[in-house]
Amino acid sequence: MDVKRKVEISRVNPQDWPHGTPVHKEEDPQLGHDIIPAARYTSEAFMRLEWERVWTKVWLLGGRSDDIPNPGDYICTDIGKESVLIVRQADGSVRAFPNLCLHRGNRLRPEGLGNAEHFRCMYHHWTYDHQGCIIRIPDLDTFPQGGPPGMRLPAYPCDEWGGFVWYSLNPDVEPLAQYLSPIQQHLGPYHAERMAWVRDVTVEWDCNWKASVDAFSETYHVQGIHPQLQWYLDDVNVQIDCYERHSRYLVPFAAISPRVAMPSAIPPAIHEIMVKAGMDPAEYEGSVGDIRRAVQLFKRQHGAAQGRDYSELNDDQLTDDYHYTIFPNVSLNVHADDIMMFRQRPHATDPNKMLYDVWVFELVPEGTPWPARPKHRRFRHGDRSIGQVLDQDAYNLPTVQLGMQSDAFKGLWLSDQELRIRHFHKVLDDYIYGPGGKGPDDI
């Protein structure tokens, strides 16, 4: 690799943290070196296959549990051509059903959050309770055939884990816990439920949803589009772990990339990490290369007094980016004090477009009032800034998508640093074509 310095990153010893997030390096899967066909990013036929064999088969992230604390609170969220209502029940459980009226098909609610005593279609006032049962059909006597079968909306599997609500369009889907495994053991120690919303944004991006998943699955692009991050993180000493269908990488933060010379002054972004941790960078006497460890030790020592319970996290987790992909479409940058996650949804009809949801949560220190939830904002690609780093990520994607459509571009030519992309597409292949079923002519 093109580096200026050889850097040994210290990592915690797996034996020292038997009950926390697993840290041992998984053996890399042997996934070959073939190209990932570009056609799967542009083909409408492939998009239909994804719908039939992935989106309607897997568990999908619906929202945050704490957005629907009370009976009747609901999350209305779209996936492809479907819209789903997730409703908190009187017994505290959650149920999901299609967001539509069985009369003429009208949507019951616009996408978003709310509370409803019942769901009444505004067209003819058909009314549904929290369980999706029809409780009123005006002029029922004018329907000689009676009401629709069962007088209820079909139910979608729906469950909660880790402070999040999940649903599936597949009535026969495996249990959520089985689907998410082993992610629960990895993310549990972070206690996402102790973190509050700080950002809720949806951007309509001009690329296929997989181009976005790919973009957040490797650190090889840091030197190209995020040059400033080389004075913030180590994009070279990255541990990649692929699991059955999910994957992760561990990126040292508060570190200097081996691709640049070690500075003698503390870089601005690392300065900010220190200040956020409660340190005074002016007091720091060590070298810049030792700051990561100094921040870990400081947070370990002072976290509890700051109302921040880091007791289940290992030392690396106090600084580093543990980045997970939950198949198919959730990417999470998980940190001790915050989570920045993306939900990457396909467009309903156009393989060249997607919905990019940015959800950011921050740890609320004990004794601090729970902050007000920010309003959801939605806009078009490039219309507004979503922050320097994500703008940099977003900037390339439309031109990546254009290149995908060229006859001259056959597919992605991937490096070992991009193993997670290869793994993601392998999992996708197994859903689309059946395990190991992808043929030589399949895209």
Add this chain to the structure above:
Amino acid sequence: MDLGLQGKKAIIVGAARGIGLATAEVLAREGCDLAITARSEDGVKDAVAELGKYGGTVVGKACNVKKADDYKAWLDWAIEALGGVDILIPITSAGGGMGSEKYWTNAFEVDVMGPVRAVEAVLPTMQAQKSGSIILIATTSAGEAMGGPQAYNAMKASLVTWGKQLALHHGRDGIRVNVVSPGPVEFEGGNWDMIKGTMEKFYQAQLRQQPTGRLGTPEEIARCIAFLASPAASWCNGAHLVVDGGFTNRTHF
């Protein structure tokens, strides 16, 4: 032009990188014997090895200027190791920073007391031999705005005043004291290298303010330091030389 540096004994504080290392290289090439220090042991070791290739005597030991006793001991050691001292260039700096009172004590200890303690250490030898040359390193940021109100800028400014007064006071001893104020200088691992990578817009704005469209190199500062430090500059005393490619706006009348 012969600078007359052959065989001179020079002490450089902060010579592991950047302007300090470049200055050490110029002096070593001109035939000076050198005693150098910096905070990082590896940095000093590498610099000593690098400078040794010019054939002169080069000694070095790591030292934290903030630790006054260690620093004074290092200075005494350096003078002894060189068997005297003709040239002193204390260049080490705590750098910039805002938002903590500690930046003031850091800048005072390193940027001000670093040179003060070094000058105190070499004066007896220089006075005894009736010759010596001292270069203090300030900054164009002392005279013009840069990076907000910082201890660094203000503390560096004090060296310009103190340098002139040292020159007036010790001229009779044959000791010359001059001040060099470099403008923005870029080198790998330096602040401007990092600023280029992390704050590209600010960096580009700086370039636009540079008449030559670029920042300086350590060598361009080092050659000016070496000249002022050398016997060739025998009539320069109490001078303040701004070396900035024309970056600063002020006209020097």
